[in-house]
Amino acid sequence: MKDKAVAKKKHEPLFHVVKRDDLAWWQVWLIRGFTIVLGVLLVIFFSMMITGKSFDKTFDIMFRGVFGRLMKGSTTMLWKYLQEIAILLSLALALTPAFKMKFWNCGAEGQALMGGLASIMCMIELGDRLSYPVLICVIAITSILAGAIWGLIPAIFKALFGTNETLFTLMMNYIATQIIAYYVYIKGGGSNVINPVEAGNFPKVGNNDYFVNIVVVAAITLIMYIYLRSSKQGYEISVVGESQNTARYIGINVKKVIIRTMVISGALCGVTGMLLVAGKDHSINVNSVGGQGFTAILISWLGQFNPFIMAIMTAIVVFLRIGVAKVADTALLNSSFSEIMVGLVILMLVGCEFFVRYSIKFKRKKEAKA
Amino acid sequence: MKQCAIELKNITKVFGKVVANKNVNLTAYRGEILSILGENGSGKTTLMNMISGIYFPDEGQICIDGEEAVITSPKDAFAYKIGMIHQHFKLVEAFSAAENIILGLDEGKYDLKASTEKIRAISEQYGFDLDPEKKIYTMSVSEKQTVEIVKVLYRGADILILDEPTAVLTPQEIEKLFAILRRMREDGKCIVIITHKLHEVLSLSDRVSVLRKGEYVGTVKTAETSESELTEMMVGKKISLNIDRSEPQNVEPRLVVEALDCCDRSGVKVLDNVSFTANAGEILGIAGIAGSGQRELLEAIAGLQQLQNGSIFYHNPKTGTVEELRGKTPLQIRELGVRLSFVPEDRLGMGLVGNMDITDNMMLRSYRKGRGVFVERKAPKELAKSIIETLEVVTPGATTPVRRLSGGNVQKVLVGREISASPTVLMAAYPVRGLDINSSYLIYNLLNEQKKKGVAVVFVGEDLDVLIELCDRIMVIGSGRITGVVDGRNTTKEEIGLLMTKTGEEGEK
Structure with missing residues (x-):
């Protein structure tokens, strides 16, 4: 080493990265807001490149795709938008308690599918035997139970044997998918499709199919906000999530909290499954949840465990998804384009956290140069 | 005239809102030992990390041997023959000393034998007691530190920076280390040692540079200064360094621990037949090398450790009943009406x-x-x-x-x-670790107040001077065994130091 003298650096590096934590909350949101605007502009730009349409036209298609022709009094588009928000948000809300406990993936996808399966089974098997109010109650109870059990299984293994919850729940997702596939195969006969079931659908309110879904999710949003913020259980969840050692030190039964929280998350995922089946599709297939269980993780993270911010984030993501899908439609592209664009904006949002946490210092003026 | 090794000019480093160093100017010469003195959080380590390439200064220059240097990585630092021995060792446990020392070095070909010879030569030259073939995980803390020092010497460093090297050593080991550092000084090396212990500064270094809240206060020659002057420079005002120790009142047993055995996850005994009594109205000090079972002992009492054997009896002063605490969870202990307060070592990770x-x-x-x-x-x-x-x-x-x-x-x-x-038992593990002088004394006073209120205080400490000044009785723990209990009013550091290193059977009465 002594003989092989390493070349000594003569110049300062061009820039170096410095940690910072001096941003006010509004500055943080300014960065995030700017990123979202930039992201939407980029999406429009890419859409323009591919479709060859003008900025105005692209923007117009996106907006109308989501909100419909507001001026002319058609509101169905808007309701559909709210419905899409409701489903994604309810999944995000469902996994938030587990997420706050630092369970990065709690298998919302599989739990929602199992909840949905319970709903469709009740609708098909019991639809003509029970009166409508009883049927709805049975659907609600079984869906919640199905989701809760699907959350309970990995929780027990986690608490007792320390298994990795991310891998475990991922496997549980596959099991759920296969069970659904099998059920659809039995009921759908050769076509592998279950035709929409009439019995046990949520009631229309006014002329609106999705009113119940939206109200239920709005209620869950409020309840979840209070639960996480002011309940003893919510407090225990944050302590366990931050530091299991501290939790043990003050006498929290960590295993109990893990199991309880996973059951709550699972049960709420079951509710989402029910909303999907009884409130929207009236049928089921392996893609009913369609990967939203994973998008929901990002929503929960972007919302920083605050249900109201999560609602806003959901609105943005769903807006892009529907809007870009419309743009893609007009250009005869398939839905992958919309997924790529949503992914781009989410990636940018994740990336902008770098600027929240660090600042970059560029090379100083060479004051010492002779 | 001595040769200038390191010269810092107007160094500034900012982390977010925190100014870690502000316009620091400092010079270190060859053939001398320079102490960097300052309270925790005064920016000593940050400053040294900039010299060794871990951080890059926001402003100012570093000159090595009179030439401006740009150091952006530890590799750059080694090119300037600068080596830093960190407070937390960076060694691969499963490797031998020699393997750790040559790790990451590009010497052409991998020749462990030649390297071992070279390591032996270095050890002999400076008087290190090191077996190059010994695995790290079998080593004591002091041996691991030796490996770290030899590691930088092997890389040809002639500017050595040591970050609080004495924090983990016994008084005897500290003397040994100081002898080696003095020998290196004779050899013309530049030694910079970071510390906040005044008596070490006075006994070892040639000059002392003092930092306070990130700013450079001044440099004095050790021969021309005193403990009180240095304290004043460090804290910024005169303070008295006395802990008043009142006579214990109404002493009665509060916590009686009998024959505790505890094994860690891999089955190694961390507590071995530990018995003692903590009295109300008294401060019981626990001394020992870090990791000798102090943490496990306190956690066992708090209901956080599985025990293989033994019992913990709590004498309830209100009801006069005796409760067995072993096998109970923290919640059950509290529900029994046991007012047990516990200040754990890991403040942000547990407390x-x-x-x-x-x-x-x-x-x-x-x-x-x-x-x-x-x-x-x-x-x-x-x-x-x-x-x-x-x-x-x-x-x-x-x-x-x-x-x-x-x-x-x-x-x-x-x-x-x-x-x-309002506890009846207060356990505190290293409650002043990392605290500045004022906060430390505030904590000592709080403990004393609790003692006067009739609380049984258990204090795990690392600074023997403080233990001797503060505690009524001092229990020494070595490798999970109690090696002795001494009276705090008439014991010496040396006596405790000897008990600390005593292990195994000799520890038994």
């Missing part, structure tokens, strides 16, 4: 939640109160306010996450909460 604010951290102890499903934040808020006021916690407000507070203020929050429960 508090770093991301929560002071109020929510107060709630840790009290959130279960009341029947409803909702937490009640009013009383904890009041408590937070009163602790901030009475203990002078420096914080932007009660809603700031505690991890943003400085070490001393974090500890005030934790100790404040534990004392507010």
Whole structure:
């Protein structure tokens, strides 16, 4: 080493990265807001490149795709938008308690599918035997139970044997998918499709199919906000999530909290499954949840465990998804384009956290140069 | 005239809002030992990390041997023959000393034998006691430190920076290390040692540079200074360094521990037949090399450790009953009416939640109160306010996450909460580690106050001078065994030091 003298650096590096934590909350949101605007502009730009349409036209298609022709009094588009928000948000809300406990993936996808399966089974098997109010109650109870059990299984293994919850729940997702596939195969006969079931659908309110879904999710949003913020259980969840050692030190039964929280998350995922089946599709297939269980993780993270911010984030993501899908439609592209664009904006949002946490210092003026 | 090895000019480093170093100017010469003295948080380590390439200064220049140097990585630092021995060792446990020393070095070909010879030669030259073939995981802390020092010497370093090297050593080991450092000085090396222990500064170094709150205060020759002058430079004002120790009143057994055995996860005994009594109205000190079972012992009492054997009896002063605490969870212990407060070693990882604010951290102890499903934040808020006021916690407000507070203020929050429960037993593990002098004395006073109130105080400490000044009795623990109990009023550091290194059968009476 002594003989092989390493070349000594003569110049300062061009820039170096410095940690910072001096941003006010509004500055943080300014960065995030700017990123979202930039992201939407980029999406429009890419859409323009591919479709060859003008900025105005692209923007117009996106907006109308989501909100419909507001001026002319058609509101169905808007309701559909709210419905899409409701489903994604309810999944995000469902996994938030587990997420706050630092369970990065709690298998919302599989739990929602199992909840949905319970709903469709009740609708098909019991639809003509029970009166409508009883049927709805049975659907609600079984869906919640199905989701809760699907959350309970990995929780027990986690608490007792320390298994990795991310891998475990991922496997549980596959099991759920296969069970659904099998059920659809039995009921759908050769076509592998279950035709929409009439019995046990949520009631229309006014002329609106999705009113119940939206109200239920709005209620869950409020309840979840209070639960996480002011309940003893919510407090225990944050302590366990931050530091299991501290939790043990003050006498929290960590295993109990893990199991309880996973059951709550699972049960709420079951509710989402029910909303999907009884409130929207009236049928089921392996893609009913369609990967939203994973998008929901990002929503929960972007919302920083605050249900109201999560609602806003959901609105943005769903807006892009529907809007870009419309743009893609007009250009005869398939839905992958919309997924790529949503992914781009989410990636940018994740990336902008770098600027929240660090600042970059560029090379100083060479004051010492002779 | 001595040759200038390191010269720092107007070094500034900022982390977010925290100014770690501000316009620091400093010179270190060859053939001398320079102490960097300052309280925790005064920027000593940050400054040295910039010299060794871990951080890059925001402003200012570093000159090595009179030439301006740009050091952006530890590799650059080695090119300038600068080696740093960190406080926390960076060694591969499963490797031997020699393998660790040559790790990452490009010497052409991998020749362990030749390297071992070279390591032996270096050890002989400076008087290290090191077996190059010994595996790291079988080594004591002091041996690991030796490996770290030889590692930088092997790389040809002639500017050595040691970050608090004595924190983990016994008095005897410290003497040995100092002898080696003096030998290196004779050899013309430049030694920079970071410390906050005054008597070490005075016995070892040639010159002392003092930092206070990131700013450079001044440099003095050790021969021309005194302990009180250095303290004043360090703290910025005159303070008295006396802990008053009152005579214990109404001493009666409060906590009787009998024959505790405890094994860690891999089945190694960490507590071996530990028996002692903690009395009310007394401070019982626990001394020992770090990791000798202190943590496990306190956690066992608090209900956080599985025990293989033994019992823990609590004498309830109110009812006069005796309760067995072994096998109970912290919650069950509290439900028995045992008012046990515990200030754990790992403040933010166990005692508090770093991301929560002071109020929510107060709630840790009290959130279960009341029947409803909702937490009640009013009383904890009041408590937070009163602790901030009475203990002078420096914080932007009660809603700031505690991890943003400085070490001393974090500890005030934790100790404040534990004392507010008006305990009958108070256990504190290294409660002043990392605290500045003022906060340390505040903590000592709080412990003393509790003692006067008739609380049985158990104090695990590392600074023997403090243990001797503060405690009524000092129990020494070595490798999980009690190696002796001495009277705090008439013992010496040397006596405790000897007990600390005593292990195995000789520890038994």
